[in-house]
Amino acid sequence: MAVSVLLRSVMARFGLVGVDLFAIGFTLLVGLVMGVAMYLYAPSWRVRRVPGPPSLPLVGHVHLLAKYGPDVLSHLANQYGPIFRFHLGRQPLVIIASAELCKEVGIKKFKDIPNRSIPSPIASSPLHQKGLFFTKNSRWSSMRNTILSVYQPSHLANLVPTMQSYIQSAAQNLEAEKDGIIFSQLSLKLATDVIGQAAFGVDFGLSSPGAAINSKNSAEVTDFINKHVYSTTQLKMDLSGSFSIVLGLLAPILQEPFRQVLKRIPGTMDNKVDRINQGISNRLNQIVENRAKEKLRDSKNFLSLILEAMESEKATRKLFTSDYLSAVTYEHLLAGSATTSFTLSSVMYLVAGHPEVEKKLLAEIDGFGPPDLIPTAQDLQNNFPYLDQVIKESMRYYLVSPMIARETSRDVEVGGYMLPKGTWVWLAPGVLAKDPKNFPEPEKFKPERFDPDCEEQKNRHPYAFIPFGLGPRACIGQKFSLQEIKLTVIHLYRKYVFRHSPEMESPLELEFGIVLNYKHGVKLTVTRRQ
Numbered sequence: 001m002a003v004s005v006l007l008r009s010v011m012a013r014f015g016l017v018g019v020d021l022f023a024i025g026f027t028l029l030v031g032l033v034m035g036v037a038m039y040l041y042a043p044s045w046r047v048r049r050v051p052g053p054p055s056l057p058l059v060g061h062v063h064l065l066a067k068y069g070p071d072v073l074s075h076l077a078n079q080y081g082p083i084f085r086f087h088l089g090r091q092p093l094v095i096i097a098s099a100e101l102c103k104e105v106g107i108k109k110f111k112d113i114p115n116r117s118i119p120s121p122i123a124s125s126p127l128h129q130k131g132l133f134f135t136k137n138s139r140w141s142s143m144r145n146t147i148l149s150v151y152q153p154s155h156l157a158n159l160v161p162t163m164q165s166y167i168q169s170a171a172q173n174l175e176a177e178k179d180g181i182i183f184s185q186l187s188l189k190l191a192t193d194v195i196g197q198a199a200f201g202v203d204f205g206l207s208s209p210g211a212a213i214n215s216k217n218s219a220e221v222t223d224f225i226n227k228h229v230y231s232t233t234q235l236k237m238d239l240s241g242s243f244s245i246v247l248g249l250l251a252p253i254l255q256e257p258f259r260q261v262l263k264r265i266p267g268t269m270d271n272k273v274d275r276i277n278q279g280i281s282n283r284l285n286q287i288v289e290n291r292a293k294e295k296l297r298d299s300k301n302f303l304s305l306i307l308e309a310m311e312s313e314k315a316t317r318k319l320f321t322s323d324y325l326s327a328v329t330y331e332h333l334l335a336g337s338a339t340t341s342f343t344l345s346s347v348m349y350l351v352a353g354h355p356e357v358e359k360k361l362l363a364e365i366d367g368f369g370p371p372d373l374i375p376t377a378q379d380l381q382n383n384f385p386y387l388d389q390v391i392k393e394s395m396r397y398y399l400v401s402p403m404i405a406r407e408t409s410r411d412v413e414v415g416g417y418m419l420p421k422g423t424w425v426w427l428a429p430g431v432l433a434k435d436p437k438n439f440p441e442p443e444k445f446k447p448e449r450f451d452p453d454c455e456e457q458k459n460r461h462p463y464a465f466i467p468f469g470l471g472p473r474a475c476i477g478q479k480f481s482l483q484e485i486k487l488t489v490i491h492l493y494r495k496y497v498f499r500h501s502p503e504m505e506s507p508l509e510l511e512f513g514i515v516l517n518y519k520h521g522v523k524l525t526v527t528r529r530q
């Protein structure tokens with residue numbers, strides 16, 4: 001009532017006497033509803049010609065994730081072909097599910113599609129945004145060039161003794177656990193220790209036996225790692241993340257304002273994520289600051305190498321301001337731990353369930369030389385061809401990163417469809433890896449399909465298997481992680497054999513995060529070899 005009186009007096013002032021208030025209210029309401037509808041549907045409208053299933057208002061196709069689980073995109077590719085839409089809430093993704101089109105997006109048309117889209121879990125986490133993964137255009141290429149220069153093969157080769165000593169120490173845990181171990185937990189600790197040393201020159205001391213008791217600063221380290229694990233596992237791609245992440249899926253425009261408010265309200269998940277990310281940032285800044293002050297640095301770790309480059313080159317100094325330096329260093333921990341650990345656990349799980357593969361693998365490992373002969377980086381690359389096949393097949397079978405996010409930076413034609421600037425184009429290596437055209441009987445674990453002499457391998461499209469991505473934006477850590485995984489498998493199989501623990505579910509259950517993870521872990525029993 002009071003509002004209508006007020007409105008009338010305002011209207012009278014402007015000479016609008018006699019205008020129907022109801023009509024104005026109705027027009028405003030219709031305008032508002034249309035505005036919201038346009039906001040929600042505009043992104044879908046721009047790519048409407050690309051085929052895809054009907055999407056639900058607000059949630060898009062997220063409900064299909066619940067229905068089909070990890071196979072959702074393979075299912076849709078069968079129905080809609082090699083390029084189709086999948087809506088994450090309001091945001092349509094154009095999914096690329098053929099090897100030839102992946103090559104087109106990742107290599108041939110790279111200059112039109114050079115960056116990654118930033119999904120809502122990352123948009124709500126400033127900590128994750130300034131690493132190489134999400135930086136864009138010229139900043140990205142300058143950062144990548146500097147980072148690649150510290151990934152020389154000689155640098156990797158120098159890391160073999162460091163990796164080996166962590167592996168040997170972690171393997172001692174196996175002796176203590178007669179009833180079996182949760183291998184995926186041990187491998188995450190090992191991978192975190194290795195990357196902690198390689199990236200920061202810091203010994204987290206997580207994987208050595210009795211780590212919690214021995215480590216001088218165990219409480220602080222455990223706290224840091226727990227924060228890291230929490231921060232990473234909260235980057236959910238479904239509707240179970242923090243409120244601001246879920247809102248980011250539905251209405252991105254509201255995500256940042258809500259995050260700013262919610263992070264100040266104790267008890268909310270946004271508040272917890274923010275506190276934890278702050279804690280990680282502070283700890284990282286401290287590590288970076290301490291390293292920067294050191295006169296004599298251990299030049300084997302990534303951070304020291306970048307700091308040295310910064311001291312000698314003005315351009316690098318300008319590029320790596322402290323926030324970017326902390327972010328790329330943290331990114332190493334993030335990218336280097338969960339991915340490598342998941343892949344290592346997959347290898348151990350799959351070999352443990354396939355005695356015929358185990359037999360061939362043991363023959364190759366035993367044939368390399370005496371049990372205490374540590375392979376060099378070159379040996380690892382050239383002298384373990386069957387191990388290579390086992391790792392590739394394990395990565396195909398359980399692909400840690402089944403999606404690769406990219407975004408068009410101008411209008412570009414892909415697969416016969418014109419995609420406007422700003423379209424999210426996501427490659428689907430997970431679909432390619434399970435496509436029977438590329439991999440006959442995809443549900444069978446057959447390392448021999450990667451034998452360079454076999455017909456299946458010869459006939460396969462060269463980009464049908466891209467676990468590390470492709471083109472100028474491919475993974476920088478590929479050689480690093482393969483070196484670590486091979487050294488670990490060789491060391492473990494020289495001493496032990498493994499079987500599935502009877503306590504483990506079958507088939508293995510997986511969960512979606514920013515990378516794939518094992519829901520209940522990989523549990524194995526261990527037997528010492530005679």
Ligand code: HEM
Pocket residue numbers: 106132133134144331332335336337339340343400401404405466467468469470471472473474475476477478480481
């Ligand atoms: C088994 C282990 C790993 C897998 C499966 C993996 C997978 C991937 C994939 C699929 C991409 C996206 C590539 C693309 O867009 O084409 C990527 C990018 C990246 N990875 Fe890895 N990765 C692994 C280990 C590592 C390690 C150990 C590090 C660091 C030492 C690392 C650092 C990065 C970085 C920084 C990028 C972004 C590159 C850029 O945008 O220029 N990754 N990784």
